[in-house]
Structures are given as structure tokens and as C-alpha cells.
Amino acid sequence: MFISDTAKYKIIGICTSCVQSDYVRDIVSSISRKGVKEGYKVLLFNTFCDLYHNISYNHGEASIFDLINYDILDVLIIMPEAIKRDSISNEISKRAHEHGVPVICVDSTMDNCCSVTFNYSDVFEKIVRHVIEFHGCRRVNFIAGVKGNTFSEERIEAYKKVLAENGIEFEPERLGYGDFWDMPTKGVLEKFLESSLEFPQAIICANDAMAIAACSILRERGIKVPEDVIVTGFDGIELEQYNSPRLTTAAVDNDVLGEKIINAIDHMMNGVPLPEKIEVSYTMRISQSCGCKKIDPREVGDKILELYHRMNNSDGHEQHMFSYLAKSVECHTVEEMAKVMARSGDYYSWVCTNTDFLSNTRQRERFNNSFTKQMRVFMQTFDNKYKTGEVFDTKDLLPDMEQVLGRHNCLMFSPLHFQDEVIGYAANSYSPIYFLFQNTRRFINNTNQIMESFKNRQRLERANAELARIHMLDPMTGIYNRGAFTRT
Template identity: 35%
Template sequence: MRKDKKVIGICVASMQSDSWEKHVRAICKEAGKRDYTVMIFNTFQRLYEVTKFGKGEVRVFDMIPFHKLGVLIVFSESIANDEISEQLVQKAKDAGVPVITIDRRMKGCHNVLFAYEESFEKVVRHVIEDHGCKKINFMAGFEHNEFSDARIGIFKKVLEQNDLAFEPERLAYGQFWEMPARHACEEWVAKWQRGEQSMPEAVICANDIMALTVMNVLTNHGICIPKDVIVTGFDGLELEQYCTPRLTTATDDVRQIGKSMLDIIDRCIENPTEEPKDLYIPFHTRFTESCGCKPIKSCNPNERIMQLYGYAAEMRQQSTDTFFMMTTLTDGYSAVEMGNKLKDYRKAIDAKHMMLFLDPSYYKETDIPTNHFEKDSYVLFTQLKDNVYDVPLEEVKKDEFIDKICWMAEKKEPLLFIPIHCQEENYGFMVTTYDYEGKDTRAFYEFVLGLDQVLGTIRRQSQLHRSYVTDALTGLYNRRGFYLRFEKKMKQLADKDKYLFMASVDMDGLKFINDTYGHAEGDFAIKRLAEILQEMVTDEHGICARFGGDEYMVVQLMEAEKIDHDFCDHFEQRLQDKIRQDNQKKKAVYELSASCGVIGRKIQNAEEIDTMMKETDEKMYQCKCRHHNSRAARSRQKSM
């Protein structure tokens, strides 16, 4: 990513919802024309309350590189959590980044607001003043909701200005959605049929989905629209254009939103300290068939039916593929093997380019080889580059990950950041290029949820496997794990000439430490020696194990032509040097000491290891006798 390139950050929740994604798409489209890079940080859930799942989702906002941004856009209404929105705004301000909020006014920000009230009032006045309706039912959204209450207030105001009384019994709450609206409308119809309420001349709805539901319910009961009852909606739902009759409504101008947003961004980039202003995006009213006005051209409903049928079939296939993905990828305990198998499901990512980063809290519980990583580094687990999939397993320091994804930013496509987690447990995050013209975010959401479950299952199975093959006290392999690991290494070198170095190591004086200083100190001594041995075995073919008590086994399996002579020839001396250095550093009341026997030679099959173990044990015991005699001699000299 060029340092001089302008970068827009977008924070949004539930982008798979049409209402917000269409605005994000409009911004991305216009931003591309003006040579901006767009980074979208999306949580799939709205964050009314930060549940366990929400805690995992909201961590994606921690990835925002404020120092790279020219401006931050916060879809505060989509996030639906004032505290989170305010934190994002404050972090941006602390970094000197101007903030633009959408659909909710926030102090100190450029606020892009929609002229809901003005447009909704036009719809209500049209029904009352142009069509002369006096008996009107009103389908509101949620009770005590800001937008719903505002539209109820407008309705009451227009009634009063036309000398009409507000009748509370004609108000119902459809919660801005189909099923509650259907239930409320059925109750209305039942009252009309029982004679408890006269049928209205019009039903005004606070949004389109409720209006379409009301039209469906009334039609099912033989009530003709608009002949018997006028119905109006609001917010310009795309589905409306395929319905009969066409719905009287009001809608925003998506193209105008993109242009207006980028005009503000241009000004913010040019003058970051510009005084914040409010910008109102107008809605366009469209009076048509459902209120008895002029018909407008309808889209082909058959085409829409086929589109929806095709989409439903695709989603069923997507669900099936996700199920099989979860079943296939969780058949084992290896994160590395799972990453390689994920290649078969790369199409579900729906992007040409992708990078999946895993957090230390995740990968340290798996078999991903990260012993040499710094404490807080990410691992680049998998990536797609020009549709080519690989598993890099590469260390990426936390303060360098933005530079790591710069090649994706240069593709001139927006970047979409997605949290990867299970409930509040953070696994990492995914970055993909975002095809704002075609990406199906809802299908992608299902894939990500499936991947979350796969990663969680693999980690739990990895933990179980680790407890099965490792020593609980030291973290080294136990006897079972040693043999399993050795057999695996032998298979990897099956067609090679093999050389095996082996060291049998036994701690000296463990009984003395236990009897004199207690078993807790004895356990500490066992772990000290384990850490020393682990530090010495860094090659990919090295295996270090605790066979029980104070007995350890170290092997180095390698190709015969690639023998590490330095490691093999000087292992015993380096072990004693490291023990001596550890004693000087720890300054314990006792001195750590160990006996060692080593051997090395070419081998053909795994069965030879038992014979070599006996030989190294014999050499180790010879060394232990020398150490014992040496200590006894020193003790006699002290007593003289």
C-alpha cells in the first residue's frame, strides 16, 4: 500500500443486510473512481448487547490501522451500540482522523443523515390530503424505537393539521418485520370481521416489508388494494418492484449517497480539521398503484421468481457444502492438515484474494510450528493470491500485518476484514478483497460461521491429542507421543538414507532434591532440565521426550547426507555447558546435574530404535557412575 494513497476505513455491522450493504457498495464504487483504498471492518451481528458471541465479533475493530486512515466512516445505526460507536469515534479522534457517521448523529462528527421525516410526511399527506382518507390504520415498527416513534409523531401531526383524531386502536406494532406485521394485520382483519372496528380507507406502514405483508394479508381475505384499502410503505425495498400492485413508498438515491459521501471525504482529506457538519440525503417519494395513483413500469415478476428460486437453490447447496466442509475438516486434530484440506472449499470464500491470520491464543494450542515466533505474533495460516491457494504458516508481527496485506490493497478492490472466533474466544481474522458488484455476503457469512466451528473443533481435538501424547509436567512428548512422532518422521523420510542421533539423559540426584527440599522443588528441577533439552532440539526432525521420572530421550532423525555433525559431536558437552549456565543463573540451593549417553548411526527401519535405546542407556549409566564417583570423591575431600 502506497503511503500517499488515501485510505477510507468503514465500520459496519450486519453488512449482509441489504439496507447497509447497498450504501457500502455505493461508497466503494465511487471511492474506486477517485483512487481511494477502502478497508471495511464488519461484524456479522448487530451489537445491541455485547453477548459472548458479540465479544468475539467486536474484536475486528481492534484491527483498524488508524495511523493509515484518511477518514473513518461509522455506520452507527447498524452497530446499534452507542458505547462501541463512541469508542470508535474517540480512537479516530485521538489519531487525528476525521469521522463521518451514517444514519445517527454523533457529537464532533460529520453526520450523514437521511431525510426520513420530510419524506415520510409527504407520504402521509398524500394519503390524507390528496386521497381524502379519514379512517387510517398505522403499522408502526418497534415500540419505543426512535425511528418508529418519529413516524408515529408525523402521522399524528398530519392528522391534527387536517382536523382528524388519532385513534390508538388503529395503531399496531409490526416490529419492522414480516411475521409480527402479519400477526398484527390478522388481528385487525378479525376485528373488522367481528364488527369491533370499521375497515379503514388506508393502512400507512412505517416500512416496505410491513406494507407488502399487509397487502398480502388483505388480498388473502378478499380485500382489494387500492379499491377497498390504500396501502403505503417506506424505504424503497428492492422486492417491491416485483409485486402487484406496485407499492407507494419513498426511497433513497443510492448513487447520490455514494457521490455525497465521497464529496465529504474529499473535503476531510483536504482539511481534516474542518468543522463537522450535518448532511441530509433526500428520499424520493413514489406515488403509484397501491394508493390508486399512476402505474409505473414493473419488473418482470417471473424473472424475479427465477432469480429467487436460483438463489434459494444456491443457498441450499451452500449449506450442504458447508456441512460437508465441517465434517471433512474436523476429521482429525491437526490444524496444519486442516489448512491444507481447506483448499477444496476455497470457492466458498468468493474472492480472488484472501489472507487468514490466526492469533497466538489459538495457534499455540495446535500443531502449527511456531516455537520460534515472538510472543504476540500472528501466523499467516492460509492465503489466496490470484486464486492460488497455499498454507504459508508464516510469522507476521502484529505491528506489521497491515504492510503484509499491502499487495491486496494494490489490487484496487476494497478490503473486507472479518473476525474469526467462537463466542468470545478470539481465533484471528480474515481479510479478503470485496467484490462490491457481486459478492454474496450472506453466503460468505455462512461459510465463515462454518470455518469458526471447524477451527474451534480442531483446537479442542488438538488439545485432547496433546494431553494424550505429551507429558503434563514438562510439555515434552511422553513415551507414547515419542514413538508416534518418530514413526511419522520415519515415514516422511521413507525413500531416503536415514541417520539417527540419540541421547539418553537422566537427572542426577533427583531423590536427594525431593527428600531435602520437597517434591515441588523436584518437579521444578525436572522442568528446568526439560527446558534446557527443548532449547537444544530446534531442528524440524528433532524429538525430545520425558520417559518418566527423571529420564529423558532426545533423537535427531535426518537424511544421511545432511548429518548435522556439529549437533551430534558436541551434544553432550553443550548439554553440560547449558546446565552449568542455568545453575549460575538460577542460583538454587542445589546444583542441577545430568548424565548423558549418546549414539548415532544409519538406520533402515523404526524397529532399530529399541536396540539403540539400550546402547544409549548403557552409556548413560556409565556416565552416571562417573558422576557418582566424582561426587563421592568430593564429599570425602570435604570431610577430611
């Protein structure tokens, strides 16, 4: 809990990666939205790529988790499936427990943590039953994910189970592996089309990405969905909204997810221990691709228009970032750079650097740490104003943190680094209802390059100035030489 002389705030920390993706964004937004409603402040620590590969760049990304001040957290939520590196997730959890902070693990299981798990199998079985028992399909093909993958194998077993219970013989040729994405799905569809077996009445897919690819390939072949063949998906990804026909699929109810997590946290704050497990079920969404709902041309038009506006917004922001890069090259002072940065980032944002950022040597205290004990505000923007230069303790995360929390409910912290050399971090206020994390990602990626270039220019200018100074001094006496008097 954050406690000062005049304020007290309940704090939820969230550690994740790839918040710009549909899946992670929806979960983070749900938790943030419900948390804010119940009076919590949310601190999100995010990397914009997963940390699966053990490379220098990812070491720099992971530095953001070293920033966490566990002393002000009431609970920490970790998303290991998004981070994709168990050693990092386990280290975060270990540090939290050392500080007495309870941990909630979403979509995975970790030792000594409350695990939030999703019940996939029951709902997937309902989709298969809907196709076979409600629509009466007897020739049902299945496109699975990666062979041997736990989720994929569970869905294959559900498919086989429902076939058997309805007296339908399993035919191996009606099963293919699309590896959860579109290109392998194309190969599977071609095998189905070339098979000597009678063409299927339905194609059940283990996720939406493969179902969308299947619909597209079938359309190219002149085969209509759902008139000629039923297609179903699973996962409820955002792209499904723009597919025609809309998929019969299943998705987690993120409102329920956020509500269950915040309810558990509320109970914990009132003295009830966190449960070992919180289960969230997927919900089946019956739609157009099985024929239960008619395709409305107006809906298709609305979605196309919405997609156009999103693409237009993305293109506009990309042009804005090009301008940011161009203007940054002309900056020679921190003040000039901060001014350009303030006009290019989010409305309320901070860029904080290690205090040794522009020095020629790394401070000794940072030999084994990502950050110096104090940080310097390179740029802070607020109410169409900006400032630079303020130094504050790193454990405070931001200068005037009490005032910041009083004004903002949700803050995201992202790493600034060049490969594994940590520059500092960026922070911004975000809305739990609507926020373009993709735009923030572009800004951060550009800022990483800009800050490294700015540092190198500063060092080069200092080196040139020192070289010029040396050339104007007599090496024996240290006084100005003839060249110096000539220049003056």
C-alpha cells in the same frame, strides 16, 4: 494514508456490523463504489452480528475493531445504528481522534464527528398527502411501529397533521402498533377488520415489513390491494421488490448518500474541514400498491425467477459448506487444513491467526489485547493457488499490504473467535458492485468452529504423543523401558 517506497494510497475505513443485511450492505456498497471511483481504497471492519447484548460471543466479535491501524487511515466511517453498542462506537471514535483521524458517523450522531443523518419526516408526510390529497381517501388507518419509538412517533404526528389539514377527524381506533414487524401487524389488521368503524380506504404503514405483512393478510381475507384498499410502506427494503403489488414507499437514494460522503472526504483532503452534518433525504417511490402503477404479471414472474435463483445459489453454498465441514475433520496438519480452506472460501481471501493459536499457553502480550504483535497466515488463496505459514506484523493487516492494495480496491476484515477467545481474523477482497456477503458469513461461522476443533485435535494429539513417550521411559533413569523395546 498508506505510504511505501513505491506507492501511496488514500484509505477510507468503515466500521459496521451485519453487512449481510440489505440496509447495511447498500450503504457500504454505495460508499465503496463512489470511493473507488474517486481513487480511494476501502478497508471494511465488520462483525456479522450486532453487538447489542453484552455476552462472550459478542466480545469475540468486537475484537475486529482492535485490529484497525489508524495510522494508515485518512478518514473513518462508523455506523453506530448497525453496531448497536454505543460504548464500542465511542471507543472506536476516541481512538481515531487520538490518532488525528477524522470520523464520519452514518445514521446517528456522535460527539466531535461529522454526522450523516436521514430526513424521514418530510417524505413520510408526502406519502400521507399522496394517499389523502391525491387519491382522495378519507378513511385512513395507520399501523405505527413500537409505541414510544422516536421514528414511529414522528410518523404518527405526520399522519395526524395531514388528517387535520384536510378536515379529517383522528379516530384512535384507526391507529395500531405493529412494532415494525409482521406478527404484531397481523393482530393490528384483525382489530381493524373487527372494528365497528367503516372499513378503511387506505392503510398507511410506518415501514415496508408491516406493509408487506398487511398485503399478505388482506390477500388471505380476499381483500385486494389496491382495488379494495390502498397500502403504503416506508424504508424501501429489498424484500419489497418481491411483493405483489410493489409498494408505494420511500427510500434513501444510496447513490446520493455515497456521493455526498465522498465529496465531503474529497473536500477534507483538499484542506476543507468536514461539515458537522450531512443530510440525506428519502425519495418517495410511487408504485402499484396505491394504484398509480398497474401490476405487470411479467414483472411478478421475473421477480419469482430471480428469487428462485438466489435461493438456489444459497442452497448450493450451504451444501458447499457442509462439504467444507466434512473435509476439515479429516485434516491433521496446517497444510491439509489450509488446502481445504482455500477451496471453500472466497477467490481472494486470507485467514490469519495469532502466533499462539496452536500453543498450550497464551502469549503474555495478548493478556490485554485481542491479537499478538505478529500474525501467522494460516491460509491465503489467490489465482487458484494457496500458501500458509508466513508471519507478519499485525499493524500491517496483511502480508505484502502494498501489493494487496495495488491489486484490490476493497477489503473486508472479519473476526475469528470461539466465544470470547480470539483466534485471529479473516480478510477477503469484495466487489463494491456485487458481492454475496451472506456466503462469506457462512464461511466465517464454519471456520470459527473448524479452527476451534482443529486446535483441540492438535492439542489432544500432542498430549497423547507425550503420554505415549512417558510410558516408554523409565522414570528413574529416563531411558527406554521394556515396553519401548517391545514396541520397536
